[in-house]
Amino acid sequence: MSDLEKAAGLLRSRRDAIGAKLAALVSGWGKYAAPYAADPAGFAQTETHALVDYIALLIETGDENFRHLYIGEKAKQFHDLSIDAEEKRAREAVLLAGEREIFTAELNALPAARRAIDAAFDVIEHALTAEAVAEVKALFVGDCLYLDVISFLTAPALTDGVRLRPRFITSHDAVEIKSQIGKLADERFDVIFYSPFTYAMLSDYAALQRPRALASPGKMAGDVRSAVAAALDIFDLLADLFDCPIVAHAPAPILREESGLVQRLGAIGTRSFRKRACTQLGTALRTRAAQRNDKGQVVHILDEAEMAGPAGIVAAGRYLARFDLQHPAMFGAMIAPFYRDIVMVVGRLLKRKLIACDLDNTLWHGVIGEGLGVTQHYDRQAPLLRLKARGVVLAINSKNDPAKAVWEAEAGRLSLDDFVSRQINWDPKPMNMRRIAQHLNLKEKDFVFIDDRADERAMVEEQLPATLALDALDPRSWRLFDLWADLLPAKPGADRTEFYRQRDARQAFIAVEAETGEQERRAMFSQLGLTLKIREAGAGDLDRVADLINRTNQFNMTGARVTKRQVEELAAREDAWVLIADASDRFGSMGTISVLIAERDKGRLTVPIYVLSCRVFGYGMEFAILEEARKLAVPGQAMFGPLAETPFNQPCREVYPDAGFVPAEGGWLRENAERAPIAVESWLMIDSTIPAPDAARRHAPV
Structure with a gap:
């Protein structure tokens, strides 16, 4: 048995004692003081025992999902609207240092495990406390799915330079949900995420998951109608009250893993009703989204079945871990990359006004000045045209011979005339970026620069730090551009080229x-x-x-x-x-x-x-x-x-x-x-x- 396996076993055997120490660290916080004072052992069991198991599983398996889950639990602990930013930072520093000390003290006799703990907490502390370039204030309306998503989203979003500031509405009662939304009407959010059914968001939909519901097919049909109507009412309220992009799930009949035979048979028996509710709601949400988008709002639909991917919705419902209050399922990890892209676009792209594009090996494959012909990357050019139609202006920043950097574009394809400023020369690209800014009276914070060469991107980032530089060879860059277009309103006359x-x-x-x-x-x-x-x-x-x-x-x-x-x-x-x-x-x-x-x-x-x-x-x-x-x-x-x-x-x-x-x-x-x-x-x-x-x-x- 390796030292890391021994360490994991030791931590599990000491779960109660370690959990009690972790609980004591937060016992004086306002939101925890009363439940801790009433039952310290019970508080530790529900709030901190899972943390011990996540660290044990992390050092035993090396699976970063367990580090993400630990980070997610910390993010939820630190979420407290009653304290200011300075007090929050102080809490973060004290708590994370205390937790590191507790875990390393338990593993004094196992140096390899101590090093693993230190390495893990280095990453955890960075994910929770590092400075970010942008902040995104997001409202999450949905079941505990969103508590799972935060776990898998916090650290990757920070890698993109974005600090997420979440607000949650997780009630199962439609009336209470609408009441909580109404109380937030005067707050400004950057994006709203709405998952109406997953996993059992609304009580009428939750009723469709119970095996005993099979005894009353007529009532189940009524529950389908009620669940769909309640979900649409909540969507309409969100769309009426808030100006920001709304990201709504077209649901799939995902059911978290059930171990008992009765529960499994019930899941099979109720699936047709759950699928019917999901299909009806998905169709209705897409219709409403199209209507809202036609009026200049932004509603983006995420299809849960597509996000579950080849693994499917059965795998999506499997638990990664299961405790009294923490029961993360695989679906949270599956959808986090989609959410990461949305948060990146909202935080770092949505307010920008211009994309400055390199040409060779960016908009096409090859070097046009060599005279040997190039292969157009129409898949990359398509999102640029979509963004242009929605008000983002295009410019060229290319080291090239201006007499040779010309091309005949097919109808409907990207052409030279689509670029409002063209810096095609052999000068340093930061100099060209400044020329574009002066020409168009824009600021560097308005710019995105995309280039296939890392050295060119590095020079632009170093000299123009507010400019976002993206790698033309990374498919994610073009995926982000496509999503950026989706999250901009479609309005007549938005194209600013003319x-x-x-x-x-x-x-x-x-x-x-x-x-x-x-x-x-x-x-x-x-x-x-x-x-x-x-x-x-x-x-x-x-x-x-x-x-x-x-x-x-x-x-x-x-x-x-x-x-x-x-x-x-x-x-x-x-x-x-x-x-x-x-x-x-x-x-x-x-x-x-x-x-x-x-x-x-x-x-x-x-x-x-x-x-x-x-x-x-x-x-x-x-x-x-x-x-x-x-x-x-x-x-x-x-x-x-x-x-x-x-x-x-x-x-x-x-x-x-x-x-x-x-x-x-x-x-x-x-x-x-x-x-x-x-x-x-x-x-x-x-x-x-x-x-x-x-x-x-x-x-x-x-």
């Missing part, structure tokens, strides 16, 4: 025509044909309103962030206005470039939110929009513009004083706002449909 072409033409005109004098500047801008249409937002505009507010940093007076539901509530109020401005010129439309929200507050006309896209800086549009808002003031009413300085909003800080406002607590004030207009540049043609303040208003239905 917008950047128009922008280049506009800037070229300005560069050619510009003179140093004010008179020449006015003449030049007049030739642009700048038109500004200002109106109240309608129901179809509210997604764009929320998106523009949340994505604007430089001209955002208060650094505001909103949910779509908050925008809908503002748009429905009689004492508030959600104004939007669309800009265009001789080169084409610039789209919706500004949102200004005004409301009557404490006798004043207040502007709590005012944002303007950086693509129209310099044209004076900010004053024209502010002037239309000023007209909403009634006689004698002051207009107040709050200003909260952020690290990014320097460009907008002088707008209020330049518009005749004076300093006031928390911002800028214009007394008797209706008396004097705000000056608007003569080169702007204003088309405003904002009603007079005393006119009857009809809000768009929301």
Whole structure:
């Protein structure tokens, strides 16, 4: 018997004593103090005995699943909304150091086992405490499946630079689930995961798993209908309340392993009813997802049978371990890679705006400059086209001869014209990335760089650390791009390629025509044909309103962030206005470039939110929009513009004083706002449909 096998046996033989020591480490925590004081031995049996077995199994078998399970239990222990981040970090450090000491002390006589414990805790501590590049706040609505998933997801997500901040709703009662969801309505989540049936999420579905249900086939049919209806109600509530992507399971009739003969026979007998419920719900969820996605929401369906893979749903239900409170099944490990990809996209890709692509051995196989022909990677190019259609812009960053790096694209395939910026030369790629950023007025945090060469990726990451560099030779990179497209809303006109072409033409005109004098500047801008249409937002505009507010940093007076539901509530109020401005010129439309929200507050006309896209800086549009808002003031009413300085909003800080406002607590004030207009540049043609303040208003239905 090896030292590691001896150590595993020793730990199991000392389970009660070690479990008691581990339990004592958390006995003073608020959420554990009462149950520990009431029954220390019982508390240890339910909360910490499993930890001893996980460590024993880890050093005995080397199976990393048991390390993941240990990490998952720690993540659940550390999940405590009643403490702040500093106290949480202190708890993590003290507890993990204490647990390491307890286990190593038990194995003093077995040096190899002590080394194995130290190595295991090095990984465990890193997974639970290391700094991450991004955080993802996720809401998990489902049975204890999600407690299993967290175990297998925490460490791999951190490898991707993402720290997961989970929130769980695991009740089996549909009414209670909806109540808990409602209480979270004002919270912002980055993603919501919803598993309606697995393993026995809803009580009506759980009833279909019981052998005695076979005595009442009619009741089972009713339970099928009730379970499906309850699951859909919960889905609709989630989709109505939250703006973030929702990832929902199309369920499979997975049943956790049963050892008794009666239970096994019952599982066989009830399978047809469980399968019927899963099929009906899966079909209904896909229909609802398509309807929601058509309206600009994001619902992504995961098929449980597909995720179980070749092993199948029977293997998915097998237990990895089984204790009083911990009973992880294989399905948690099976689906964790799918969840890891989603968390990676949400945390590190979803808010980025541009992909800079290498060419040779990235978009095609071969070196195009050699003149020997290349083989196009259409499978890689397809997700790029999908992302382009959903608003992500494409650029080229390639060491190549620009005269040779050209290709004839078939209809519907990726072409040279799909790239808004092309840096094809022999310069260092970090230099080219900066040129692309300057050309498109984007920041390095907006960029993804994909290249087949590790040295090129390393140079870009070193010099532009906020840029995400991906390996073109890793199939996962392209899988992430495909998923990124799935998790972006499909909206008409999202493709921004033409917008950047128009922008280049506009800037070229300005560069050619510009003179140093004010008179020449006015003449030049007049030739642009700048038109500004200002109106109240309608129901179809509210997604764009929320998106523009949340994505604007430089001209955002208060650094505001909103949910779509908050925008809908503002748009429905009689004492508030959600104004939007669309800009265009001789080169084409610039789209919706500004949102200004005004409301009557404490006798004043207040502007709590005012944002303007950086693509129209310099044209004076900010004053024209502010002037239309000023007209909403009634006689004698002051207009107040709050200003909260952020690290990014320097460009907008002088707008209020330049518009005749004076300093006031928390911002800028214009007394008797209706008396004097705000000056608007003569080169702007204003088309405003904002009603007079005393006119009857009809809000768009929301």
